[in-house]
Amino acid sequence: MTTRSFGEPIARLEDPRLLTGRGRFLDDIGHRALAAAFVRSPHAHARIADIDVTDAVDVEGLVAIFTHDDLDGRAGEPLPLLIPHEALTHGRTGYALAKDEVNHVGEPIVMVVATDRYVAEDVCARIRVDYEFLPPVVGIEAAREAELLVHDDVPGNVAAHMVQQNGDVEAALAAAPHVLELDLDIERSASTPLEGRGVHARWDPDDASLRVYTSTQASTSVRAALAARLELPLDRVEVVAPDVGGGFGVKIVHPWPEEVLVPWAAIRLGREVKWTEDRREHFVGATHERGQLQHVEVGFDDDGRLLGLDVTVWHDNGAYTPYGIIVPIITTTQLLGPYKPGAYRAEFFSLYTNTVTVTPYRGAGRPQGCFAMERTMDAIAAHLGLDRTVVRERNFIRPDEMPYDHGLIFQDGRPLVYDSGDYPATLDKLKKLIGWDEFEAFRAEARAAGRRVGIGIACYVEGTGVGPYEGGWVKVETDGTVVAATGLTTQGQGHRTVFAQVVASELGVPVDRVVVTTGDTRRFGYAVGTFASRAAVMSGNALASAARKVREKALRVAGEALEADPRDLEIVDGVVRVTGSPAGAPGASIPLATVAVLANPLRYAFDREAERATQFGGPVDFSKPPVAEGDSPGLEDTGFYSPPRSTFANGMHAAIVETDPDTAEISILRYCVVHDCGTLINPRIVEGQIHGGVAQGVGGALYERMVYDDAGQLLNASFMDFLMPYATEVPVIETDHLETPSPLNPLGIKGAGEAGVIPGSAVLASAISDAEGFAVTRMPISPSDLFSLRLARESR
Amino acid sequence: MKPAGFTYHRPVTVDDAVAVLAEVGPAGKVLAGGQSLVPLLNMRLAAPEHLVDINRLSGLAYVRADGDGVTVGALARHADVERDETAYAVLPLLRETLRHVAHPTIRNRGTTVGSIAHADPAGELTAVLALLGGTVTLRRAGGQRTVAAADFFTGPMSTCADAGELVTSVTFPVPEGRTGAVWTEVARRHGDYAVCGTGVVVTLDDDLRVAGARAAYVSMGPEPVVVDLTEAVAGAMYDDAGWPAAGRLAAGLLEPDDDIHATAAYRRHLAEVLTARALREAAGRAAGGQR
Numbered sequence A: 001m002t003t004r005s006f007g008e009p010i011a012r013l014e015d016p017r018l019l020t021g022r023g024r025f026l027d028d029i030g031h032r033a034l035a036a037a038f039v040r041s042p043h044a045h046a047r048i049a050d051i052d053v054t055d056a057v058d059v060e061g062l063v064a065i066f067t068h069d070d071l072d073g074r075a076g077e078p079l080p081l082l083i084p085h086e087a088l089t090h091g092r093t094g095y096a097l098a099k100d101e102v103n104h105v106g107e108p109i110v111m112v113v114a115t116d117r118y119v120a121e122d123v124c125a126r127i128r129v130d131y132e133f134l135p136p137v138v139g140i141e142a143a144r145e146a147e148l149l150v151h152d153d154v155p156g157n158v159a160a161h162m163v164q165q166n167g168d169v170e171a172a173l174a175a176a177p178h179v180l181e182l183d184l185d186i187e188r189s190a191s192t193p194l195e196g197r198g199v200h201a202r203w204d205p206d207d208a209s210l211r212v213y214t215s216t217q218a219s220t221s222v223r224a225a226l227a228a229r230l231e232l233p234l235d236r237v238e239v240v241a242p243d244v245g246g247g248f249g250v251k252i253v254h255p256w257p258e259e260v261l262v263p264w265a266a267i268r269l270g271r272e273v274k275w276t277e278d279r280r281e282h283f284v285g286a287t288h289e290r291g292q293l294q295h296v297e298v299g300f301d302d303d304g305r306l307l308g309l310d311v312t313v314w315h316d317n318g319a320y321t322p323y324g325i326i327v328p329i330i331t332t333t334q335l336l337g338p339y340k341p342g343a344y345r346a347e348f349f350s351l352y353t354n355t356v357t358v359t360p361y362r363g364a365g366r367p368q369g370c371f372a373m374e375r376t377m378d379a380i381a382a383h384l385g386l387d388r389t390v391v392r393e394r395n396f397i398r399p400d401e402m403p404y405d406h407g408l409i410f411q412d413g414r415p416l417v418y419d420s421g422d423y424p425a426t427l428d429k430l431k432k433l434i435g436w437d438e439f440e441a442f443r444a445e446a447r448a449a450g451r452r453v454g455i456g457i458a459c460y461v462e463g464t465g466v467g468p469y470e471g472g473w474v475k476v477e478t479d480g481t482v483v484a485a486t487g488l489t490t491q492g493q494g495h496r497t498v499f500a501q502v503v504a505s506e507l508g509v510p511v512d513r514v515v516v517t518t519g520d521t522r523r524f525g526y527a528v529g530t531f532a533s534r535a536a537v538m539s540g541n542a543l544a545s546a547a548r549k550v551r552e553k554a555l556r557v558a559g560e561a562l563e564a565d566p567r568d569l570e571i572v573d574g575v576v577r578v579t580g581s582p583a584g585a586p587g588a589s590i591p592l593a594t595v596a597v598l599a600n601p602l603r604y605a606f607d608r609e610a611e612r613a614t615q616f617g618g619p620v621d622f623s624k625p626p627v628a629e630g631d632s633p634g635l636e637d638t639g640f641y642s643p644p645r646s647t648f649a650n651g652m653h654a655a656i657v658e659t660d661p662d663t664a665e666i667s668i669l670r671y672c673v674v675h676d677c678g679t680l681i682n683p684r685i686v687e688g689q690i691h692g693g694v695a696q697g698v699g700g701a702l703y704e705r706m707v708y709d710d711a712g713q714l715l716n717a718s719f720m721d722f723l724m725p726y727a728t729e730v731p732v733i734e735t736d737h738l739e740t741p742s743p744l745n746p747l748g749i750k751g752a753g754e755a756g757v758i759p760g761s762a763v764l765a766s767a768i769s770d771a772e773g774f775a776v777t778r779m780p781i782s783p784s785d786l787f788s789l790r791l792a793r794e795s796r
Numbered sequence B: 001m002k003p004a005g006f007t008y009h010r011p012v013t014v015d016d017a018v019a020v021l022a023e024v025g026p027a028g029k030v031l032a033g034g035q036s037l038v039p040l041l042n043m044r045l046a047a048p049e050h051l052v053d054i055n056r057l058s059g060l061a062y063v064r065a066d067g068d069g070v071t072v073g074a075l076a077r078h079a080d081v082e083r084d085e086t087a088y089a090v091l092p093l094l095r096e097t098l099r100h101v102a103h104p105t106i107r108n109r110g111t112t113v114g115s116i117a118h119a120d121p122a123g124e125l126t127a128v129l130a131l132l133g134g135t136v137t138l139r140r141a142g143g144q145r146t147v148a149a150a151d152f153f154t155g156p157m158s159t160c161a162d163a164g165e166l167v168t169s170v171t172f173p174v175p176e177g178r179t180g181a182v183w184t185e186v187a188r189r190h191g192d193y194a195v196c197g198t199g200v201v202v203t204l205d206d207d208l209r210v211a212g213a214r215a216a217y218v219s220m221g222p223e224p225v226v227v228d229l230t231e232a233v234a235g236a237m238y239d240d241a242g243w244p245a246a247g248r249l250a251a252g253l254l255e256p257d258d259d260i261h262a263t264a265a266y267r268r269h270l271a272e273v274l275t276a277r278a279l280r281e282a283a284g285r286a287a288g289g290q291r
């Protein structure tokens, strides 16, 4: 066997650098750059009557003020609609700088460039914009009623209306012995990465080239978008994602207005320009997610088996639709979770409001779908007086029914077919982990002590690893270092570690010999991006494929040097040797570093290693050219992975909560997770992903909401009032794993990035409902909300 | 989120500090720990022309405690007060309350006096000062005065301090007689400003009957509210008093507002529940001689 770190919980290779302050994030780059700041709309809906810069132009240090009128060429066009869809009949996007109208508080109107950010903000404060106010549409109800419109030419505020159906739901519901209806409500939240967005651009007039650093999840696509917008040849544009302090979805959106404007200004001014987003800008100028109203109609038999499920979703997409309708599509397809729904019909309306645009945030529509389905499962159990796990179990897709075709189209435009999973086994593990069957004894004990406790459960299935493709490049340097690159980006997940594990294991080198670069278009130009829990599946398999090719070549070259059949060779700890030969046996092994030297025939000996590869370096077969036809010099190769369809991970969470009978405070006593993301590359990293996800799930369930007033002002646009949970609010998370390999890719892996967040609201609503004795239908829930619910029940 | 320009002063003596403050008048602001002021500057919700940094006034970095009370100088950090053993011995309420004020990193920097001067009606120490009937000492060029807490707080984020005045210290007196004091609150997250918080002092007579009960509240009005609840519990045995009635009395006297974290009704309900809880515990402490 070769060195195999694959599957081992090794420590993250990136941590020593990051934890000792040697990370280089966007704001660490370009200290001499000019600074940009923006005048943003203070109004939710208005026409721009006039922009007056008279008082601003004298400020010392001001370099330039730009408005939409200045944006020449394609820079002034509406921003792209990244993911068009036939159901998105009324897609709308904003401009890099608002033209005539603003549709949410925070929309950029004027760009100021100055010697530093302080001056730039001084200038912004002196620019006067006159507005003609338009009445704002705030909240899903107002959007649905459509008495007022966000965009004049979008009737009913409906950006998209879509129906997916499998089977005859009307008939199924009509025939069902039991039918229940539920109205559900999930509020907005947001990715809120610790590092906001940021862009630095440098135009090199001598080279006629542009280099852009941006805190993005999709550098290759930013590059293509910028080349198009700024009308530059693609090969004159480089985009690099430096260290990125979290993304969680928001940084997949591109090109942001600022991402277009900063490079545009850098070219125009011939100076380095940088913009680092501040927290307030992030709240109103980036994107949010989650907000939905849902109506569920479900028919089931006496055992709780689903016969028909009809779901309608009203999705708040905010002011624009730059990322299409991915979120509600995911909600209405992933809602199904591990269950067979009987006849299924899902309809959604994606609605405009005069609030910040909605794009995927970790979970990307799944938490809402999971909420709908799991609240429904609990409702069925309550209605029939059955244990909640029993109802779920009865509706599970069984392992022998895999692959399972739901007869729907998923977010990647491909059939929704589950590849693998063992849901009964997952549930079994979870019940044991939390002690489901012993809970009633605990409840009785607690009750006797005047305490109120409840237990909840929620299950999900997550489509991960969506295409179209990712690529990887692997090269063995002549000193034996292995360098690898993939185009997708990293935001702190530990990709460099897991990719190094994949490459090291395929190649047979120690993992610390592998150096991985991500998200740098100079190093790898073909990529899609980091989203949809796809990095490990996509780039992992692509890098594995590249590494396998490199290995093959290494064995071939080494075989020639050792005069051995490559099939008799193996690579162990960076040394190619005759299989089974003892380490250091003479004539039976050759270091990979030397193989790399030999793989690149040279004319010039620039160092001692290179000498061996020169024309006079050793015995030569004169019948062959130095580089064989079809071969290429060097010990390097590229691989791609393109999946036929998504792979489906799954998991189940259970929680025990306590609700204070007096103060209505809610505390989580236990939180258990059983998770199946196929073959684990690094259990420690998967666990970290789950922990982070659960933290965000708890945030979405108990703390975070975007509080808009009727005028469309976001009242809590700071971390003082937007209550992201602290470490003190996140429970100890107990985890267990199941490894059901995916048959769809050679490594058998499924994505894990988003999983932890998905069932957060569902499981905590389930547990709180259980503690309180009534169904919670709206999340998040605060102690004040719980108090109001109790009052409303008492007065009934 | 960058502050507007200002002139920065960093005096090294109190005399210099009050001289500068006198000179710049209403255009000046004192900078202590900066934990409240700097965010306001960054968001340009405050834009003073002059900032007078008092962090070099090392003579004001003291906590003095004796049997009468605890006096805290303007440069004592929350953490200094929290960790002062003598202060804890004479007035445990201070440490207990400070543990609810923000997080350790913020308490390492933020000052107790700054918190009083800032007069945030959600700031725990404003209520504690009001509850104990404490005093505030202010210096200005050529003079000094001491003001009772009740007169010092004049509204949300506003005090009777004049432009040019520096708060040099505050004094938290130890309540007289056989007393017990407790702070309790409900906050959305650990260390957040409270949704409702209350500090109470219960006084018992020699027979362990309730002689007095007072409570002060944060986040329940425009300034720290102090209410006397003695009438609801006077004369009752410490372990058998009608604390819920005192809670109801308190709730009826308070007029909280709705905000994005809680409704007024919930706040009033919390006041009722927390007041009863805190009074019961305070009475137990008083009976046990624990303060």
Ligand SMILES: Cc1cc2nc3c(=O)[nH]c(=O)nc-3n(C[C@H](O)[C@H](O)[C@H](O)COP(=O)(O)OP(=O)(O)OC[C@H]3O[C@@H](n4cnc5c(N)ncnc54)[C@H](O)[C@@H]3O)c2cc1C
Pocket (backbone or CB within 6 Å): B029, B030, B031, B032, B033, B034, B035, B036, B037, B038, B054, B074, B100, B101, B102, B103, B106, B109, B110, B111, B112, B113, B114, B115, B116, B117, B118, B122, B123, B124, B125, B161, B165, B166, B167, B168, B191, B192, B193, B194
């Ligand atoms: C995340 C966070 C959470 C917090 N949570 C809480 C909490 O739960 N409870 C709580 O009570 N506080 C909380 N705070 C505030 C904290 O306690 C502050 O430190 C305190 O309110 C102000 O002290 P400071 O020294 O930082 O004052 P600064 O911010 O420097 O000043 C605040 C104001 O007081 C004035 N001032 C300060 N010192 C003097 C003086 N000697 N004379 C005259 N004027 C003066 C300043 O001019 C300014 O207007 C929190 C702060 C943060 C950042």
